[in-house]
Amino acid sequence: MIPIPLVVLVMGGWCAIYLADTLLKASDSLKTSYEEWLTSYGLSISPFHIRWQTPVFNRLFYDWGRWKPRLLYQWFNLGMVFGIIAMFSSILLLGKTLIQTLSQMLMEAPSPQSERMLQVVVPGVNLPVSQLTYFFTAILISGVIHEIGHGVAAIREQVRFNGFGIFIFIVYPGAFVDLFTTHLQLISPVQQLRIFCAGVWHNFVLGVLSLVALFLLPVILFPLYYTGVGALVLDVTEDSPANGPRGLFVGDLVTQLQDCSVHKVEDWNSCLGIISQEPQIGYCISAAALQQLSFPARVYKRLDGTVECCSNSSLTDICFSYSNHVDAHLHACLPARKTIEANQVCRSNADCQKDSISSLCVTPSLENHTRLIRVKHSPQMDMLFVGHPPHLQYTEAALRMCSKQAKLIKILTLLAKFEDELLFVLRFCPVSDWEVEP
Numbered sequence: 256m257i258p259i260p261l262v263v264l265v266m267g268g269w270c271a272i273y274l275a276d277t278l279l280k281a282s283d284s285l286k287t288s289y290e291e292w293l294t295s296y297g298l299s300i301s302p303f304h305i306r307w308q309t310p311v312f313n314r315l316f317y318d319w320g321r322w323k324p325r326l327l328y329q330w331f332n333l334g335m336v337f338g339i340i341a342m343f344s345s346i347l348l349l350g351k352t353l354i355q356t357l358s359q360m361l362m363e364a365p366s367p368q369s370e371r372m373l374q375v376v377v378p379g380v381n382l383p384v385s386q387l388t389y390f391f392t393a394i395l396i397s398g399v400i401h402e403i404g405h406g407v408a409a410i411r412e413q414v415r416f417n418g419f420g421i422f423i424f425i426v427y428p429g430a431f432v433d434l435f436t437t438h439l440q441l442i443s444p445v446q447q448l449r450i451f452c453a454g455v456w457h458n459f460v461l462g463v464l465s466l467v468a469l470f471l472l473p474v475i476l477f478p479l480y481y482t483g484v485g486a487l488v489l490d491v492t493e494d495s496p497a498n499g500p501r502g503l504f505v506g507d508l509v510t511q512l513q514d515c516s517v518h519k520v521e522d523w524n525s526c527l528g529i530i531s532q533e534p535q536i537g538y539c540i541s542a543a544a545l546q547q548l549s550f551p552a553r554v555y556k557r558l559d560g561t562v563e564c565c566s567n568s569s570l571t572d573i574c575f576s577y578s579n580h581v582d583a584h585l586h587a588c589l590p591a592r593k594t595i596e597a598n599q600v601c602r603s604n605a606d607c608q609k610d611s612i613s614s615l616c617v618t619p620s621l622e623n624h625t626r627l628i629r630v631k632h633s634p635q636m637d638m639l640f641v642g643h644p645p646h647l648q649y650t651e652a653a654l655r656m657c658s659k660q661a662k663l664i665k666i667l668t669l670l671a672k673f674e675d676e677l678l679f680v681l682r683f684c685p686v687s688d689w690e691v692e693p
Contacts, residue, residue, distance in 0.1 A: 258384060265426060269303050276300045297420065308420030308433060316403075316419065320410025327411050331449040334404070337459060338452025391428055395421075397458055398430040404457030406432040408450040414438040483518045485510040488632070496646050502638055503630070511631040514600045530626055531644040537577075537618035538598045539607035540589075545577070545615060548594065549587035562620045564588045573627065573641070575617035578604065586620060591639055595629055 297308040415435035485508040515526035564574040565588040607614035619627040630638040
């Protein structure tokens, strides 16, 4: 809904303007000078309406209206044909919308608004207040282009052009052209039709050009943007599992989840879906490093049958399972980040036998349906998430991502990041609070 303070501000502002205008016009000493000032600036004030008109642009309009008369003649003929077709089409569309609306009013369970052919845009109701600036700017630009069409067509048909102006009605901006009515009534109906249809014709052309510009936006902005390299984090809510000192930050570029590459926003969901369905992935570690990092720990089974070998109070260590030529069920409590970082992923020891160094595939031993997920997000160090993948997937609404990234934003983000690079492991437990290493 529209914020009440905004409504009070708009109504109070209009009341103040109208009251000041009334008092100045009622004043014997100020009335004449005030009306002369309004006339000199082309201003007129009425309740909830301010209008400004100027002849400054007359020369420009006449130059446009006399440029290549034959081309303009064909141009406005096209506009006339389009205007006639659009008029009858709009009548059919409005009639169908009316029938649809009446039928929905008689139904017990009306269909959603998204199924309607036409929808009324009401600021604060189905248009967010945060988008009002763009909305009113678009209305003003459309109105100016619309009236330019009328003005140029009128000059082309030898109708005197008196001036161009802009108005504000309550909060809606608009534009208008002042034409000499007598000249307009003396020309033929076809000439009048060219003038009347020129506005909507120019709006149609503006809409087509805007759509073309929208589709060509990646090409137009190519020097400033690059695409298909990841998902840019635009916002992280406080209750998101990805929030934290070593979580995701605004401006981070997510490029990989485990061994699944992320090139766009859709890849975020697909990768998490794959991680949920497949078994926990492992990480290659040399036998020497495994012996150096591991330390004695008590091995016990959880209620779901999985194995735990680390202390419950540990925020940095995770129990890993592995096998060698002697025993197929070995466990070691290892520092998560040192074990995972900079090591390739694996699913068996065979995936790690690519060089002369003896390496093993260690797999996190976690509760059922729980995964350890390594999230690569430049320029930060990898985020380690322990929990159910859907909990991270459901944050898509909270992690509003974009598949395009501006180089300038990237540079500023790099400069603004924290300098400290401490260890961070994010554990998620459905029955407890989030635990973050201080």
